[in-house]
Amino acid sequence: MRRILDEIRHRLWVLLDRRRANSELEEELEHHIAMETEALMRESGLDRDAARRQAALAFGGLGAVREATREQRGTLPLEDLARDLRLGTRTLARSPRFTAAALLSLVLGVGATITIFAVVDAVLLRPLPYEHLDRLVELSEITPEGDLFSTSDLNLLDFRARTTTLDGIAAVAFPSQNLLLDGDEPVRLRAVPVTDDFFALLGVRPERGRTWEPGEVPPGNDARSVVLAHQTWQRHFGGDPGLVGDTVRLGAERWTVLGVLPPEFRFGESADLWIPYPIDIERERGDHRLSAYARLAPGVDIASAERELRDVITRLGEQYPETVGGWDARLRPLAEVALGxxxxxxxxxxxxxxxxxxxxxxxxxxxxxxxxxxxxxxxxxxxxxxxxxxxxxxxxxxxxxxxxxxxxxxxxxxxxxxxxxxxxxxxxxxxxxxxxxxxxxxxxxxxxxxxxxxxxxxxxxxxxxxxxxxxxxxxxxxxxxxxxxxxxxxxxxxxxxxxxxxxxxxxxxxxxxxxxxxxxxVPSGIDLDGLVAADVSLPMDRYGEGSEQVRLFYDRVLEEVRSTPGLEAAGATTTHPFRGPSLANTVARPEATERAEFVEIAWRSVRPGTFRALGMPLLRGRDFIADEKELVTILSASLAERLYPGEDPIGRQVRWIRPEGPLARVVGVVADVRDLDVATEPRPTYYWNQHHMGWPDLTVVARGTLPGDQLVRALSEAVRRADPLLPPPETSLVEDDLSRSMxxxxxxxxxxxxxxxxxxxxxxxxxxxxxxxxxxxxxxxxxxxxxxxxxxxxxxxxxxxxxxxxxxxxxxxxxxxxxxxxxxxxxxxxxxxxxxxxxxxxxxxxxxxxxxxxxxxxxxxxxxxxxxxxxxxx
Amino acid sequence: MGDERSEATSQRSEVLQGTLDLLVLRVVALEPLHGWAISKRIEQVSREVLLVQQGSLYPALHRLQRRGWLRASWGTSENNRRAKFYQLTPAGRRQLEHETASWRQLADAVDRVLEHA
Structure with missing residues (x-):
């Protein structure tokens, strides 16, 4: 033990006083040679120089002895490391061009690697903040045509009741709502309706307060309660902790704030707040409004859960051939779906x-x-x-x-x-x-x-x-x-x-x-020059779906736009170019009796004048008019060709949705456009007249000759003049929307x-x-x-x-x-x-x-x- | 003596190494000596049969010192120069006894083989 201590002390001394240790070694070796020289002079009678030469020769390589002795001191590894590092730095500094080239390669390589790693980590590797992510799946139905589709209220209830491999099925309901928060400047908050078991299914624990208990919002319940996103709570309510349990005024009603979600919580499109969606048992089984998510029961793999689910939907198809016949279902891991x-x-x-x-x-x-x-x-x-x-x-x-x-x-x-x-x-x-x-x-x-x-x-x-x-x-x-x-x-x-x-x-x-x-x-088919678009969202309490007020409001908006100097053509549509939403359905020739004869189409509902505003040429027939006498439609060129190949479609009829669905007469054909994603082929598109399908939330489009930012301001102000109580609409140049989509x-x-x-x-x-x-x-x-x-x-x-x-x-x-x-x-x-x-x-x-x-x-x-x-x- | 082996194998000539250590310890057992004197003493006593390589002597001295078997101090040599003197520590003395015993054993064994094989 003492020996070890001695040894450590010795090494430490040499290490700490390396210079002295080295000079002592020099002195010791020098002493040896001096002694030898004197001995040689005495014994062989050589003169001093000759004796010294011989002594040095006998001694051997001084450097090697020195090196070997220093090695024996046992401190060499550390000493050498320090010396090697110093030497390395000096050598590098001596050849600056080499060093610069090597360093540049490295800095670039390492810097890029770290940056991209951070991105990959955030996008790919960091898990979504849900509990047992590996057991969460997205539940989709599959149309008889083989496309993924959302589910309906009644199907969801049957899925819940008849499956044993799924521990709960929750859903996000379409559409989301806009609730107005009054203030100096009214703010539009996006409220996403979810079933009461949604947060429990994801395993999300609120930052404050609580979320709904499964079963808390039964069908028919119209409880006004909200769960806030953390960002909404911070930005619009100043992070007030007293807010939880209290009520806030949103639109015409008062809503109880149940809780606040943690900051890292995200799901799908951004939501400002979440409201409960009571399952609607009155809604038709064929009305698919729910994006469903489920949790696999412990120990169940996704394949066997999907087998069971497909059995269930097949039996539902036999029970309800009209609405579920030919439909299938599919489960996909949520982690995969969320990434895209x-x-x-x-x-x-x-x-x-x-x-x-x-x-x-x-x-x-x-x-x-x-x-x-x-x-x-x-x-x-x-x-x-x-x-x-x-x-x-x-x-x-x-x-x-x-x-x-x-x-x-x-x-x-x-x-x-x-x-x-x-x-x-x-x-x-x-x-x-x-x-x-x-x-x-x-x-x-x-x-x-x-x-x-x-x-x-x-x-x-x-x-x-x-x-x-x-x-x-x-x-x-x-x-x-x-x-x-x-x-x-x-x-x-x-x-x-x-x-x-x-x-x-x-x-x-x-x-x-x-x-x-x-x-x-790729030409999108839409003329981007001077085209500007504003997303208008009307509060439900003053403007009901399909109501006269909605129509009058848009009449006012378009009038305001047309009378604004610098703005010319104006229109309104359900789909903001290059932003969405993407709307789809099925249509067929009137004689079709089978669902299989219906073709998948995109559909938009537009005001008269919209095609002109977007720069979409009318190939045949006429545009919509303000007070259409009968149910009419305008088809895109590819849809007209699909339904009536080689014929003149004007005056012919098209059936909407299903064999007994409404019939519309074709009054016009417009050019095909890629109005969502220029990378994909234009989809056959069916256009409704807003006169018949009066949606409250539309995108107002206008074309003008002003510079970009003035166009945006002019359109936004024109919309607000039509209803000063509305928050300013989200307005953008369509050209920017296109480049954002790319x-x-x-x-x-x-x-x-x-x-x-x-x-x-x-x-x-x-x-x-x-x-x-x-x-x-x-x-x-x-x-x-x-x-x-x-x-x-x-x-x-x-x-x-x-x-x-x-x-x-x-x-x-x-x-x-x-x-x-x-x-x-x-x-x-x-x-x-x-x-x-x-x-x-x-x-x-x-x-x-x-x-x-x-x-x-x-x-x-x-x-x-x-x-x-x-x-x-x- | 576990580290003795690893220490020895890191040097190229194992046997000589061990022997040199023994000789050095023996020579300084009588009185403190400096390096040159140690090598001269070994040569004299062995009647010039054993020549000490300086390339091995100084590493050996520093190794023995590190082990705690030798203690070094600066003094004045016979020709009035400053010199580093090595002397045996109590641990070194024990080591000397131990090594002498094992050397004798080895030498006897070799003798026996040479005479009777």
Whole structure:
């Protein structure tokens, strides 16, 4: 025990007083030589100088003895670490260009990785804040045509009663309501009706107060109670804790505030507050208004629950052939539904890109270190000859690359801190939950992991190779060719990998660019020039569905708009262009007797003049008029062609919904439009006249000649003049709505372009480095060739052929890589064949050109050199 | 002596190493000596048969010191120079006895094999 204490004390002393310990060692060794010298002078009668020489010779390598003795002190690992780090920093500072290139690669790679990781973490990895998410499913019905559909009140009750594999089925009811909160400026709050067991099903615990108990709101109950979103409570009620249990005035009525949800709670579209939806047993079984969600009973898998549910709906179909016949049902994991397939594809693509870039950065730094390492062969051999151990050299080199790694990681972290807010604002709207993306502890842990693995990754290869240098090789001068060949092979492998990865990124981003510009060129069919739209929502207490007040209100609005200077055409529709909602139903020719004969269509209800305002040409017949005498419809060109192929549809009839449904006479045909998503084909569309289907919430559209922001203000004010009690409507330029609808492809494009640029640059730096290094290490040989009569062209050819070989291997591998990720890309691409040869050809030739340039520069320099000088340097 | 082995294997010549440690301990058991004197003493006593490599001597001295078997102090050598003197600690003395015993055992065993095999 005491021995151990002594030993620790000894080591500590040496460590703390290293300088003194070292000078004492010097003095001790010097003393030895002095004693020996005097002994020799005495015994052999040599003069002092000769004696001293002999003493020193007998002593052996002073440096080796010194090193060996210091090793025995047992403090070397720590001392060496400090010294290696200092030495590493000094060496790096001595070659600023190399250091800058390596650091830049690293900062970019690490920074991008952390940023994207934060995004992926927020979007993909962080679980939705629900209890036992793995057991939550979305319950959908499937129409006889095979489309996913919501469910109806009566079906929901039967599902609840007849299934045993589902622990509760809750629902969100359509449509949501707008409740007015009075104040200086009236505020419109979006209230989403949910069944009383909804929050219990999700397992959400309120931040304050409570939510409804399952069974608390039976059919017919019209309790006025609300649960507030945390943000609503903060923004509109000042976070008043006394609010819970109290009542608030919303619209014409007083509502009891039951509770406040936690801030992280989100579900589907944003809601300001939640109101109870009592199941309506009076509602027709065919009226599908509920989006249903269920929890699997413990130990039940989704497949067997779905089997049971399908049995139930099949039996319901036999019982109610009119409304449920031919329908099916399906369960999908809620986690998957909430994310959406596109967000998943985008995020995964980003992750692939960023991993590629990180690997590129590491390969590049490794390549740079290797190149420099090879030119330091002499130094290393010299160090070994002077007694440095092999592992001592490995350690020193690893320390050097660790310094790079740590500084690179710190820089990357800084870059990520700067980039994240940018990415958040770029990505909002394109990716769900991206606003949650933040650097956190896990992000920092991730950084450190990246820095360490990266520095080990690129530190190990050159270090091991270098230290294999035998001291003998240095003395013999054969070192350069000896270690050069192996290091060149390793570097060639790295460069090929870099080229392949960079090609994958470059062609991916070119494909995306191609796809995006194709998307931009697609005519939507709507004239965007000067088009502005305002979402109006009428409070239920003053404006009932289909009521005269609603019609009069919109009459007033359109009058106001038309009399506003600068605004011309005006109309109103159920669907805000490029925003929604998407409305669907089925129609057929009047003689249809089977549901199967009905076709799926999109439908909109519009005021007269709306087509003109949107710039949709009327192809046949007439527009709607204000007081239509009979039930009429206008069809889109594709729907007219579908129902009456090759015939004139004007005057013919179309049946709505089902075999006994209402009949409408066709009075016009309008051009097809992509009014929701330009990426998808226009759907056959059926237009109602607002005169017949009087919805309270419409989008007022107008076209004007004013500058954008004045247009928005003019329309908003015109709407408010029609009813000054209304809150200002949400108004936007339709052009902006369109570009927002393309936010996701644009984000992918920008990010990929960034990655591709970085990857290409990184790969080219690597290639340039390799060729330049080869040229330098073969300087003597090339000089000899020139001296023996080779022309500069021959020298260039020798060097270029190396680069070209690598280029071809890299291109080949890269194309294989593009093939491999093409499945992922297909989900992101619009209208572009994934392996479009044109794009790949472009990417490859761009690549070849850049590569040749990277090879040419050092080759030219090598060919110009003076052979005599080159030979002499050997 | 567990760490003795690992210590020894980290050096290249195991046997010589152990022997050198023993010799050093034995030589300084009589009086404090500095490095040069230790090597000279070993050479003299062994009648020049055993030559001490300086490359091994100083690492050995520092190792023994670290183990707590030797204590070092600065003093003045015979020619009036400042020199580092090593002397045996009580632990070092025990170690010397132990190592001497095992060396004798080993030498006897080798002798027996040489004579009777």
């Amino acid at each position: 397939p596109e967000a998943r594809a985008t995020t995964l693509a980003l992750l692939v890109a960023v991993v590629l870039l990180l690997l590129l950065a590491c390969a590049n730094v490794s390549s740079l270190l290797l190149a420099r390492g090879a030119t330091r062969g002499d130094e290393m051999a010299m160090r070994r000859a002077l007694g440095a151990g092999r592992w001592r050299l490995v350690r020193q080199l690893l320390a050097e690359s660790s310094v790079l790694g740590v500084v690179g990681a710190a820089g990357g972290l800084l870059l990520a801190a700067i980039a994240l807010p940018l990415v958040r604002s770029l990505g909002s709207g394109a990716l769900p939950r991206i606003e949650d993306a933040a650097l956190d502890v896990r992000g920092a842990a991730f950084t450190i992991a990246v820095a360490i693995s990266a520095s080990l990754l690129f530190g190990a290869a050159p270090a091991l190779q270098l230290s294999a240098t035998a001291p003998r090789q240095w003395a013999g001068g054969g070192l350069r060719s000896g270690s050069g060949v192996r290091s060149t092979r390793l570097r060639s492998t790295l460069v090929v990998a870099q080229l392949a990865a960079a090609l994958v990124l470059t062609s991916s981003s070119l494909l995306l660019f191609d796809s995006f510009s194709a998307l931009r060129r 936010a996701s492809p644009r984000l992918s494009l920008q990010v990929f372009a960034l990655f591709a640029g970085a990857a290409l640059a990184t790969a080219l730096i690597g290639l340039y480095g390799l060729v330049a290094f080869t040229a330098a290490s073969r300087r003597g040989e090339l000089g000899l060739r020139v001296a023996l009569g080779a022309r500069p062209g021959d020298v260039r050819r020798v060097l270029l052929s190396q680069g070209v070989r690598l280029l071809f291997v890299g291109l080949g591998l890269g194309l294989v890589g593009v093939l491999a990720i093409s499945r992922l890309l297909r989900e992101l691409l619009f209208d572009t064949a994934v392996l479009e040869p044109r794009v790949l050809l472009l990417a490859s030739s761009l690549f070849a050109l850049a590569t040749l340039l990277a090879c040419l520069l050092p080759a030219l320099r090598a060919a110009r050199q003076d052979p005599v000088a080159a030979l002499r340097s050997e």
